[in-house]
Structures are given as structure tokens and as C-alpha cells.
Amino acid sequence: MTRARYLAFLHNAYHHVKHTVPLMMACGARLGDDREWLRQAITEYIEEEYGHHEWILDDIAATGGDRDAARRSAPGFETEMMIAYAYDSIQRGNPVSLFGMVWVLEGTSVSLATPLADLIRETLSLPASACRYLYSHGELDQSHIRFFAGLMDRIEDPADQAAIVHMAQRMYRLYGDMFRSLPMEEAA
Template identity: 60%
Template sequence: MSFHSELLAQTQQERSTLISVPIIQSALGGRIAREDYVAFLGQAYHHVRHTVPLLMACGARLPARLEWLRTAIGEYIEEEMGHQEWVLDDLAACGADRAEAAASLPSLATELMVSYAYDTIHRGNPVGFFGMVLVLEGTSVALATRAANTLQTSLDLPRNAFSYLLSHGDLDIEHVGFFEGLMDRLDDPADQQAVIHAARRFYVLYGDIFRTLRQDGVRWAEAA
């Protein structure tokens, strides 16, 4: 079995748990309010803006034996530059204040996920960061385009309110193939276990962002 296949098999339960989060299922069925979508975009901004800094940090910490992976990270960085601006564009198209969204604080769940990503890179094995890549890109491919198409109709929003979801649903299909090739080149058992461990954690952490978009029916725009 290739490592990528093993990675998917080892994280199947966590992936299924994430997808079953009620608000995700409601979104796929077009049963959420515009405020929910705006809350999702607000949190997306707060983790997407860290994607490039995290990639840079990961690349800087890789050992010389993984120079080929550092080169691949350079390609990821080129692809990911400026995506947080797409999220702000979508928020503006939904009627939200762009500057206010950019100046807002992340929720506790979002802050913890981002913090864990930096911690994985700086304290643990930096290769573990690719566990986060698996979770975010894999979830986008599985859900983003479908959710965007459903929500555009149910929320009566313009197409340009979904540039982040639509672009990532399509873009990440290409990324998943690229990612699979990278994972199958990882031959060190410690590196492999670092990715599996981190992926399991990131499925929980990313799921918590969705679980806490509402708290007892009240949306969390910020941590209390």
C-alpha cells in the first residue's frame, strides 16, 4: 500500500466525523442562513491568511534530506499567495464590511488550529504540517463546489460571493494529485507517522471551527 493510501485509511474515521458535523450537512442541503455563511468566511480568512507564512516556516525547518519537499513547498506558496483577499472579496459581496472582517479576532477554535499548525512545525516534525494540507485540501475537494452551488441558490447571493469556495473546490483537485505524489515519496517512518498524527488532530481542530460557528444557537464571531 502506498503511503498516501495508508494516510487516507488511517484517518478515515476522523474525516467522516468532520463531514458529519451538523452545520456542514445543513450547508450541503442549503439549510443555513446568510449569517452562517458570513461567519464561516470570517473564520476562513483567519486561517487562510496564515497559509503562506506556515508554508514558509515549514520549508525553513525541513532537513537537507527533504530538499525535494522544500522545492514543492515553493510551488504551493506561489499557488496560495493572496487567497485571503478572495475571502474578503466574498465577505464584501455578502454585504459584510471588508475592513471590519480583516480587523476582527479569530474564534477560539480557529486560533487553536492555527497555533497547533505553528507548534507542529516549530516543536515537532515540520513534515507533520502536511497533515493540515490533507485536511483542508481534501475537505475542499469533497465539499466546496457542491456547497457553493447549493448555497448560491438558497441564500440568493451573487456568484462572486463564492470565489473562495469555487476556486478551492476546483484548484484543490489539482493539488490533491500533487499532494498524493509528495506523500508517496515520504519513505521515513517517523515522517509518515508525523503526517498521520497531525492529520488526525487537524480533522478535530478544523471540525471545531464549524461546531462553534454557533453556540447554543448564538453565533461566535469571536472567542468570548
């Protein structure tokens, strides 16, 4: 882990996380009245997720990066494709597919966020304030996964289930592409 690699991760995370709430809003807007229970759950997710992109900007600053430059920057190609695919799936396909993305991002965070934050802090000699996003998601996503499991248990329509699985399969690849795109060497 290098500082440049961690900052590149944070820049990409900022760009996909700032779309979390708008993606959830887009999903909720496309749900019919028969899915009001799911719309209610999405509002809970939105309340929980709102502002997390700002935590990432704080981490960028605490790591020595420029938070304003990060805010103005464009996402990397891989991150942009991941975001675009999520919007397209919600608008063009089944809005419930969003939960495939939620599964990938939160499931990954539950397993990796806290140990990764510890490793980054140790390797780069950073304060805990430089890993707020990772630490918070290691903890937060534990309860999110339980909430998510309860929601998914209520999804009984085979078309909805297939859309969620399809999105998860695509997101594993797209999210992996984002990680594979991170620089391996320290910037000169």
C-alpha cells in the same frame, strides 16, 4: 444556511487561510538539505496559495459583510487553536507534519467546496462572486490533491509518516470544531 453563518464561516476561513503561506514558509525553513525536493514543492504550493485570503475578503464584501472589519477581527477560539496547533507542531515537532493539515483542508475542499457554494448561492440568493473562494478551491484542490499524493508517495521515513497522520487526526477534530462553532441562527 444563513447569511450570518456563511459570514462567520468566511471570517474563520480568512483567519486560517491567511496563515497558509506563513505556515508553509515555517515548514520549509525547518527542513534540512536532505529534503530540498520537499522545500521546492512547498515553494510551488506557496505560489499557488498566495493571496487566497484576499479572495475570502472579497466574498465577505459580496455577501454584504465588512471586509475591513473582517481583516481587523480576531479569529474565533476554535480557529485560533487550529492555527496555533499547526505552528506549534512545525516548530516543536516535525515540520513535515504540516502536510497532515494540508490533507484535511484540501481533501475537504475537493469533496465539499463546489456543492456547498452552489447550496449557499441558492439558499441565500447570492451572486457567484460571493463564493469565489469556495468555487476556486473546489476546482484548484483537484490538482492539489494529485500533487499532494505524489509528494506523500515520496515520504518514506516512518517518523515523517506518523507526524503527518497525527497532524491530520488533530486537524480533523480542530477543523470540525471550527464548523461546530458557527452560529446556528441569524443574528438579531
